[in-house]
Amino acid sequence: MFRKSLFRFSTYNFISVTQKGKVALIQLNRPKALNALCDGLIKELNQVTQEIDANPEYGSIVITGNEKAFAAGADIKEMQDKSFPQVQNIQMLASWENLTNIKKPILAAVNGYALGGGFELALMCDIIYAGENAKFGLPEITLGTIPGCGGTQRLIRAVGKSKAMEMTLTGEFIDAQTALSYGLVSKVVPAQNLVEETLKVAEKIASFSKPVAALIKDTINEAENIGLREGVKYERKAFYSTFATQDRKEGMSAFVEKRKPSWTDN
Numbered sequence: 001m002f003r004k005s006l007f008r009f010s011t012y013n014f015i016s017v018t019q020k021g022k023v024a025l026i027q028l029n030r031p032k033a034l035n036a037l038c039d040g041l042i043k044e045l046n047q048v049t050q051e052i053d054a055n056p057e058y059g060s061i062v063i064t065g066n067e068k069a070f071a072a073g074a075d076i077k078e079m080q081d082k083s084f085p086q087v088q089n090i091q092m093l094a095s096w097e098n099l100t101n102i103k104k105p106i107l108a109a110v111n112g113y114a115l116g117g118g119f120e121l122a123l124m125c126d127i128i129y130a131g132e133n134a135k136f137g138l139p140e141i142t143l144g145t146i147p148g149c150g151g152t153q154r155l156i157r158a159v160g161k162s163k164a165m166e167m168t169l170t171g172e173f174i175d176a177q178t179a180l181s182y183g184l185v186s187k188v189v190p191a192q193n194l195v196e197e198t199l200k201v202a203e204k205i206a207s208f209s210k211p212v213a214a215l216i217k218d219t220i221n222e223a224e225n226i227g228l229r230e231g232v233k234y235e236r237k238a239f240y241s242t243f244a245t246q247d248r249k250e251g252m253s254a255f256v257e258k259r260k261p262s263w264t265d266n
């Protein structure tokens with residue numbers, strides 16, 4: 001079902017990319033290392049997500065791992081011998097957040113371990129669905145370090161101070177049902193159905209107007225950066241801007257004319 005190659009001319013060492021309709025499915029593919037995020041994997045992920053974002057055929061992206069691990073964190077073996085000047089001078093993590101610049105909605109389908117950088121990667125996505133076997137954690141404290149890619153900042157916004165402190169200060173993992181009760185994930189499904197269920201939602205999102213979906217994503221994400229008053233103003237401007245699109249006109253006309261809208265992404 002997912003065999004069609006998305007980018008025939010690109011070959012990847014650490015990920016695989018397939019398509020289903022308007023959805024790009026990215027699978028992290030370092031199973032022997034539990035999908036630990038090495039620099040090469042992040043480079044490939046950045047490259048392919050930018051290509052998908054620029055490709056008008058695609059309306060949404062799903063990122064997944066395998067049944068044992070979404071990603072067990074940044075690659076500890078790659079980091080272990082680095083010195084302070086090395087990590088600071090090359091700004092080791094600067095490009096790791098590029099995913100947050102992608103305009104198309106990104107869904108994370110998390111089975112197994114989502115730890116450290118792997119959890120941070122899921123937190124950068126717009127929707128997280130979990131398999132029943134998912135385990136989330138920020139165990140950096142057990143390695144003598146701290147989360148480095150937004151984990152402390154996004155987690156507190158997602159679950160509040162006490163739970164964020166508890167998770168980061170103990171390094172303990174939480175299971176899928178706990179993540180659901182924290183509001184970290186939207187849905188828990190049997191592990192074997194997770195990708196299929198996530199693709200269904202991704203396909204639905206991809207069926208709408210792409211610029212409008214991008215505007216919703218941007219407006220909601222902006223709420224994490226600004227206060228309520230500014231946020232409401234930001235939303236209002238975004239709302240007004242939809243009146244400059246063909247798709248807003250088409251959507252409302254289709255409702256009035258009792259027919260299905262036909263989006264042109266303009």
Ligand SMILES: CCCCCCC/C=C/C(=O)SCCNC(=O)CCNC(=O)[C@H](O)C(C)(C)COP(=O)(O)OP(=O)(O)OC[C@H]1O[C@@H](n2cnc3c(N)ncnc32)[C@H](O)[C@@H]1OP(=O)(O)O
Binds near residue numbers: 032097118143
């Ligand atoms: C996108 C932005 C990212 C920014 C990151 C910024 C900062 C982030 C820091 C971190 O993420 S630090 C890493 C945090 N993660 C961890 O501490 C988890 C480490 N792994 C484990 O604790 C265990 O592997 C496990 C997940 C509990 C599973 O245990 P299990 O006994 O089932 O398997 P293992 O035998 O331990 O692992 C199999 C194989 O995988 C290798 N591996 C696992 N995790 C990592 C990792 N994070 N980095 C490198 N390699 C990893 C492990 O070494 C084994 O390989 P071999 O030794 O057999 O070759």
